[in-house]
Amino acid sequence: MEQHDIEEDEFGFSRNYFLAKELGNSGKKSGHKLADIDVVDEEELREALANIEQKHEKEIDELIKTYKSSYQEWVCELRCGFGLLMYGFGSKRTLLEDFASTALTEYSVVVINGYLQSINLKQVVITLAELLCDQLKAQQKFTSGSLHKHQQPFDTRSMDDLIAFLDQHHLEDSDSFICVLVHNIDGPGLRDPDTQQYLARIAACSNIRVVASIDHVNALLLWDKKMVHTQFNWYWHHVPTFAPYKVEGMFLPLILAQGGSSQNVKTASIVLQSLTPNAQSVFTVLAEHQLANPDEEGMPVNNLYATCRERFLVSSQITLNSHLTEFKDHDLVKTRRDTEGQDCLYIPIPNEALEKIIKDTSQ
Template sequence: MEPNEIEEDEFGFSRNYFLSKEIGNPGKKSAHKLSDIDLVDEQELRDAVAKIEQKHEQEIDDLIKSYKSLYQEWVLELRCGFGLLMYGFGSKRTLLEDFASSALAEYSVIVINGYLQSINLKQVLITLAELMWDLVKTQTNTSSGTLCKHQQPFNTRSMDDLIAFLNTSHIEDDDCFVCVVVHNIAGPGLRDPETQQYLSRLAACPNIRIVASIDQVNALLLWDKKMVHTQFNWYWHHVPTFAPYKVEATFMPLILAQGSSSQSVKTASIVLQSLTPNAQSVFRVLAEHQLAHPDEEGMPTNNLYAICRERFLVSSQVTLNSHLTEFKDHELVKMRRDSDGQDCLYIPIPNEALQKIMQELSQ
């Protein structure tokens, strides 16, 4: 058979196939729905996943040891002004934290968990600014340089002001820097363009170094040429660990699994434990009201402020708003309007799970 005849034969077959689909029964639709799928409990599914035995443990241990032998090279690259970007299959969380705790012990280190659903980047910048200010004060103690005694509180500054402060060369020693470790820099709480711009500007500050991991192939689409080569100044390292994403997966919903109350309690407790005691007390006030008034649509903001002020938990509406912003960022608290048109706050957690959270907070 001639080549042209073969091509015509294949074309005719494909054309007839699509024609048969169009003529067949285009209006017929499947009666199956996603709701018909028998979903398992999320905690049950996670427990089953945790019981899966890891294979090739000896080979993986040897691989991790080979990475540890490179720690001093990585430190040298940071001292030369590079940012380290770790990529490869498997969770790199344990590897980066071991590198930070062992090889970067003489430096100040801040960790950003990019796998969380929401992250308060401004609080990270405030912490960095306070660390940098302490380094400046330590350096000037042995010199006659002038230092402002009444430094403006960093929490009153904007994001741009904080980066401008960090970008000013306060420290003469180029080998003195603060390292920012970012687990999954393309995670759900960091992947928006504005946050990536702030991170790239932060990486360009003279006394800041970033060590980050990426866990998806589309991460490179977040950065342009300037960000990659000038601001982040990445030094790439292929470090596949083949480790499961146990911690990272705790904060991500599983496919084909129903959310359980025990999982909600676990996730909320982890977030609350990371907050200040005052913030926990404000959350407790809201939770107690919700448990005592299960039929109400929520607690009016004015009522929450009055009770917190009476208990000396907040000194102003601004302070309360900062706590509420933290709660909303972590989806612990939401707002809706009641039948009277008032803005009410409520905790989107079943009362049974909320009681367990309160018990854990009291321990």
């Protein structure tokens, strides 16, 4: 093609472009607004998504069987000091829980639901420290003197002290460990740099092993070279399950969907089911008081502590505070002042929805 022809084509293209822009601007603009869209109720939309028929079930079942046949290999990798990082399309929650319940029965397992909007990581570390302490006592690693030295409650220690405790004390059996199972280690509740640094330090402790799943496309940006190869010491496994993210997606807002009280009930119920029975009972005490006294601003903390103490749900104010921190982190409980100026606890959920939550939790 000659140079003259090329210049003619370029001129024609540019002329048509500006002509189209000019004609487009002269047209009548639409009077529609985003607010005019008929937004679907979120509960209806989620129900429709749940009823979508899953395809290729036979092939998926065969795929899951191949993963289950690798369970003993995964356990061997944990014993060798690796952390397991599962990636691939589809929810890996059911697969990891099945792995923990069938192949890790000899070990203590602590679960972190990273798909929640907020996580009380300190409470997780306290649980790990308590489990390690119990195992050390069982192995008689603590003499009476050293046991007295560590009598300070774990609730009152800082994160650095707790991680130091996990790192300093070693179990007699080199194959023994406490497993931390993290669903969505790249989830919104764990995504900030400080939390990832704490998780990496926990994973580096000799008695701790981490089994985690990732799903976010930019998950690898959470870690530097030291965290990947030294602290987490990841052993990567490609385990696409093609399973829907039903539970994980429960806590994320849907586009063009409006929330409702029914969705709040379901979300609160799932959060409560992930807590300890005592924590659930403490929440029930507060909920029953709120239902019985709808005109009050809430329940004073001292009254809640006295009631829970009478029912043997908590042994100290520190224990109650740890439960309340868990509730507040998940927006289940909030604080406001009454007319007398004292702080009162209340649940920001309508009474009708609150009754359903109590019913679901007690089942």
